[in-house]
Amino acid sequence: MKTNRLYISILALALAAGFTSCDDFLDREPMSTVDPEVYFTQVSQLESYANQLYENILPSHGNWSYGIFGEDSGTDNQTGATANNRFAEGLWKVPNKDDDNWKFEWIYRCNFFLQNVLEKYGTKEDGSENTIMGDLASIKHYIGEIYFLRAYEYFKRYQKYGDFPIITEPLADDMEILRESNKRMPRTEVARFILDDLKKAYDFLSAKEMATTRINKDAALLLRSRVALFEGTWLKSFEGTAFVPNGEGWPGASKDYNKDYQFKSGSIDKEINYFLEQAIADAETISEAYKNDLAENKGLQQSVNDPANPYYDMFAQEDLSGVREVLLWRQYGRGLVTHNVNVAANRGNYMNGVTRAFVNNFLMANGEPVYKHGSYADGDGYYRGDKTIADVRINRDGRLQLFLKEPGQVSILYENIEGNEASMTEPIPNISETNAERGYNTGYALRKGGSFDQKHYANGGGYTAAVCFRATEALLNYMEAYYVRYGNRGGHVDEYWQILRDRAGITGTIDQTISATDMAQEALNDWGAYFAGNVIQDKTLYNIRRERRCELMAEGLRYMDLCRWRAMDQMMTTPYFVEGIHIWGTPMEHWYDDPENGGSKLIADGSDNATMSSRDKSEYVRPYQKNTKQVGYDGFHWHMAHYLTPLPINQFLVTASDGQTIGDSPLYQNPYWPTTADMPAEK
Template identity: 40%
Template sequence: MKHIISNILKGGLPILCLGMTVTSCNDFLDRPPLDQVPPSSYYLTADQLGTFPINYYTSIFPNNSGWWAGVATFDDGTDNQAARGGNTSMFLQDQWKVPTSGGIGMNNIRNVNKFINENEPKIAEGKVSGDANLITQYMGEAYFIRAMLYYDKLQAYGDFPILLTELKVEDDLVTPNKRQPRNLVARQILSDMDKAIEKLQVDFAKKVRINKYAALAMKSRIALYEATFEKYHRGTGRVPGDANWPGKNKEWNKSFTINQDDEVNFFLDQAIDAAKKVCDAVPLKTKNSHVMNPSIVGLYNGWNAYYDMFASPDLSKYPEVLLWRQFNSDINVAHLTSNKLRGGAATGWTRGLVESFLMKNGLPIYAASSGYNGDTTIDMVKKDRDERLQLFLFGESDVLGIDQKSIDLVNEKRPAGTAPIDKIKFNVAGLFATDQACRDVTGYRQRKFYNYDPAMQLGQTFSDVDGQIIIRVEEAMLNYIEASYLRKGSLDATATGYWTALRERAGITAPISTTIAATDMTKEADVNRPSYDWAAFSAGKPVDATLYSIRRERRSEFAGEGLRNDDLIRWASLDQVKNYQVEGINFWDQTYQNPSFVNDKGVSLIIADGGDKATMSSKDISKYIHPYQIQKNNNILYNGYTFYQAHYLYPFSYQEMQLCSPDGTAENSNLYQNINWPVEANGEALK
């Protein structure tokens, strides 16, 4: 058993000796292998220290590169956004199973432990030369990275072993793998984050490297995640102290005690404190010009700074952006987001998300005097709505292209006598594109992250070098609003101020109280209402109108940015999801008549008979697109999304449970299985 685990651990620490000069091939060949270089011979300068943490950025932050729309798909598989194949693992019982084999991914944690434990003493002893501020900065990054690596494990597994030293091959490799209560894991993460915050610089490397304010914002995210997870999952066996918590009978937990209310409040207080520190230091400065489209040929940027914040190569100039990823096509570090969004990206926003945005007067669309214009077209859906919806969702009359070359190409193909166009309009989604990778799924195509510059839209090569936002201050603002409301039971002046600023930038000038008073939870929490908001619930019960309004604000602000799934899990907002049908645009009232849905031979592309060649869901099902009910025989999600309780946490593999067991049996493992998952290879969720 030890031999097997030892082989897993032999991955070792990556060693980057940048700045080392090699005088001859013989000298180089005479050097000992890198995995045998003693610790005293590397990481001796500030620059060398700096090469270590940068290697782990791709491990702790989502990556935008690849032959897809990248960041514009990060909400896929939720009630916000739908991918072509749907989220089968989360919402079907037989698709996500206990793995037969596979580890829990400790290599990166081991490497960071080794880096911290070997270099902290060297720094204290003055053995690392260079700028002291840089030395401190890079060690701060290492603590941040360890915190994030453990945060990933906390989200996936809950209870988890806490290992802060490097395990050696000759060590006992079973005993250290005892799962610790998740609240203790979260406290350790916050401890590491505090060390990082203490060491990190405020303004460093144009915010493409981890800095103090980014760490504060991330700390608020982690603390709020744990507070709300423990609050809403209490009693399920997923929270330490529950009567059915699977860790309660383990020998090392016999002296463990917890006051669950106190733990929730501790994490809420941590979230409040961290969020306020960064929010007060970084106010909203990027303005929404309230211009919804570019109007001058060749003027791709500059018509709305708020829009540009999500579609610019240099995000360092936006104060709200606390940390971002930079791209450079010269070194083949680029992506395809704008290209995919121009032609369709095998994804789409849902009717549920779109209908959740408020009117500009602060009212939900169902309110009697809201002024909602209906959904016969997307333009009508967007009219007089929250300007985040207007800016970041394509409607028929929105500009798709404003470069002269594309305009000329279109005009060349227009029939003789037809007035030339001066800009290319979106017109309609590519619902019937032959290329499945370019087919719009719901008809609601996201415009957030779309750069109008044609140089960013080349499909043959990775050409989009727009920066990717990793974290922005708006999240810290919403973290404060939510945490303070849960802690105090009311909105304090600080929360109201942050919330008002977010609403005003979105073009909503009505008081927050107007929105809350008009929010009808009998409608919001009606599971029989198509496309209801999952976040209207926690643990199967409706939340109050104020809390729901906070969650709705978060949904509107971060639509399409990849935060939705984590929010739904921490809020326990999936319990009530049963046979839920994802919906898209209103197709069958008017959109189906669009001329582009007829091919060059005059044959309609619309086949809606439910057969194996069907291309659209039947109007007998709904006038709204049901992307998973197009072909009855070819989609295992035809009956909709149904959630299973086990899926709130990941299962441990059967082999890993055996390897971390004192007697070799999975049943007695130190990595006890998560509740509602069986202790058997290939087993399905029990509940």
């Protein structure tokens, strides 16, 4: 019985009976009873199998949410209706049972495919031993897709846990085999495994021209650069700590199978360089291929007579096959697979509010930081201050001007009765609304993802495309990896950086921006200005991080970056308060006047019914300081343990030989997390 629990709940070593596809054979017979000798015999079956994994592994828009654009919520960029438990004292606790984090189901399904299909494909690189019916190039392509999908799924797990079991084949229902398979490999080995899978994917995959709705060679190289940059910078940021192999207190050393671990490169410094150099090489290949074909930014379209903006439309149109910058995208269809991104972008982003800190962080159009032109509240004329949303957009980085919504802007250019959930123009942000679907959490909201065509605004029926990977990330990956590796702006760093600044409409030189940077000021607005609790002093590195933050806004990569930079230690000693628009003592306060009752629609008395933080807390909206019952009322706090996710306790028990002795399990807990269920981090 114990073996069955391990077999199913830990490694998911049986395919779910409900895993079906449009293929007739699968519709007749559950995958758990499929005979691979019968099934994996035609190229169409390989394609059907891969199709089922796409929606469960790759980035996509959720059905009733702001989709990918809301995944930066819980960072210094965006914040949700409630504060994330990872920033609260004692609310993130060790789970007792499995959750969606410690999950092997999709890894198993990839392994099931590869074991059976590679056997039929044979060992010859030219496919001369292949016995699968169909076009050989397509057969190879679908094999490449599964390698990519396994790598992507592993990357998700490894970001959460660091050290992780490496499993490459379906496992027999045998207790000893299953226990052995649970050994956590050092994070550097997992990262190398992911890179190796992506190299295999690249070798098997077709070029991008096959279709950007399917995984291709360029997407594999881009993901490779992301993974390598992640591990190289993580090792550098956490060197010597319990979060890297052989660091002080590394829990992996407690197990015999890891205690004598040696880095493949010979030392951690060489290992850091190995990953950074991999990131540079792969990012350069993609950057060189696409640097002259990035979507043009022509400003915010506000009339049918204005030119369309390819950069804006890249995030808000149905078909991205003609957008060269996009390397991989997910397609949606009316009445088939839909989402609510457009409706969210037409409201308050489902309460994924943009923070004041993020708005402040964008440069002026001349390349200078905001604080060079007066205070944040009051500017010298070039910077107008933040007393209205309109003011903060004037003379700013074109990306902020484009995507930050302003009351009165036209939201719908093309009317269509199919879309009944759209406001024609952007209203005054409803910051006192408690309904998460319609409220504005900080007062600042994005229009990113919002189509100008009303037909996309049927509630729950949006069908604009989702960008999974775009080539611009490669330029950013290269810039950071090269600078961290070599400590200078050699290679293509300035070239790629200037391309991004030009598209954002930023004038002035890179050197002028760096010279004007005041790190004490930047630290007020950007967690990325920190390392290990201290403000970084390298202004060039900081501005590379700033560029990444601004270019990749609301694309779901911010928390990943903050973790690998070790950029949240400062909240262990100094609470952080999330803020939004400048509400008190500004014209925006009067947006909420209630003349009929002789007062304000905003209730700021600290009661349970309060809809706004009081002016004695701050002149700015503080979404988590309306009343003392809110998580985050006393600010955001951090624990070192929170850089990684705790393993669930039942995994220790089912992998112990006696089913009850945690120390007998081949697993070990992540740093500073206890091995007792429902307990918070120890440090």
